[in-house]
Amino acid sequence: MNDTPSSTQQLVSLRNVSKRFANGTLALQGMTLDCGEHDFISFLGPSGCGKSTALRLIAGLTRISSGEVRWSKTAAASSGIDRELGFVFQEPTLMPWARVFDNVWLPLKLAGVGRDAAEPVVSQALEMVGLSRFANVYPRELSGGMKMRVSIARALVTRPRLLLMDEPFAALDEMTRIKLNNDLLAIWREHRFSIIFVTHSVYESVYLSNRIVVMAPRPGRVIEEIRIDEPYPRGEAFRTSSRYNAHCTAVSQSLHGALHGVDIDH
Numbered sequence: 001m002n003d004t005p006s007s008t009q010q011l012v013s014l015r016n017v018s019k020r021f022a023n024g025t026l027a028l029q030g031m032t033l034d035c036g037e038h039d040f041i042s043f044l045g046p047s048g049c050g051k052s053t054a055l056r057l058i059a060g061l062t063r064i065s066s067g068e069v070r071w072s073k074t075a076a077a078s079s080g081i082d083r084e085l086g087f088v089f090q091e092p093t094l095m096p097w098a099r100v101f102d103n104v105w106l107p108l109k110l111a112g113v114g115r116d117a118a119e120p121v122v123s124q125a126l127e128m129v130g131l132s133r134f135a136n137v138y139p140r141e142l143s144g145g146m147k148m149r150v151s152i153a154r155a156l157v158t159r160p161r162l163l164l165m166d167e168p169f170a171a172l173d174e175m176t177r178i179k180l181n182n183d184l185l186a187i188w189r190e191h192r193f194s195i196i197f198v199t200h201s202v203y204e205s206v207y208l209s210n211r212i213v214v215m216a217p218r219p220g221r222v223i224e225e226i227r228i229d230e231p232y233p234r235g236e237a238f239r240t241s242s243r244y245n246a247h248c249t250a251v252s253q254s255l256h257g258a259l260h261g262v263d264i265d266h
């Protein structure tokens with residue numbers, strides 16, 4: 001089945017968005033982007049190109065210096081922007097003293113939903129990430145990949161329409177990362193939310209996304225947007241295909257072209 005997103009319905013739009021920090025750093029310059037319903041967009045680029053800043057601006061965690069972040073009317077009206085967003089960071093940031101269930105319940109608890117009322121929704125979120133049997137364990141009993149799954153379940157428990165992910169799998173080993181890539185794609189396809197995913201990895205961005213925003217530093221800016229018009233589901237056959245390789249080469253070339261003459265942070 002080819003269910004490549006069509007991006008006809010916009011969810012959130014950035015228009016000429018810039019961010020200059022108080023110390024004078026121009027972290028992001030003139031970014032324009034339309035994120036549609038059921039898009040899977042990657043922000044790809046080296047350290048310091050403004051990927052995290054862009055994500056935080058969309059989330060409203062950092063104030064923009066100029067430009068505009070506009071949400072679709074339906075998204076803004078239904079339950080407030082906060083409920084439309086889930087955020088997953090590189091570190092799972094779980095509460096170590098709380099069981100898995102309580103960690104996932106947290107966003108609902110903060111919204112005033114009691115434990116009993118939340119139970120079916122929390123259970124469903126845990127089921128989505130394959131952790132139904134681990135509701136009662138503490139984070140210290142889980143592997144790195146499982147902790148990240150809990151973090152994803154917590155971000156999805158409010159059923160957001162947009163999931164923002166900031167290098168979520170960067171600290172995981174290769175096999176765990178591949179498994180989480182596949183599971184994330186399966187959850188995204190089934191539940192049809194949108195994802196903006198920050199990564200340094202060309203391979204990961206090509207495997208996951210239907211759109212890749214290539215960025216460069218000093219100042220942080222968008223160089224090019226590349227579409228990966230390949231059908232989902234994507235599995236091992238895609239990962240080992242010549243088409244996948246060709247996309248990776250094209251994206252690498254765009255990235256290297258963008259970096260020509262730029263002094264990288266790392």
Ligand SMILES: Nc1ncnc2c1ncn2[C@@H]1O[C@H](COP(=O)(O)OP(=O)(O)OP(=O)(O)O)[C@@H](O)[C@H]1O
Binds near residue numbers: 023047048054
């Ligand atoms: N709070 C801040 N105050 C001042 N400068 C900042 C702040 N946050 C980020 N910057 C700077 O803005 C630029 C963009 O940072 P940002 O973290 O968005 O980049 P990034 O592409 O996400 O990098 P990385 O891949 O290393 O996370 C960098 O030069 C960074 O040092």
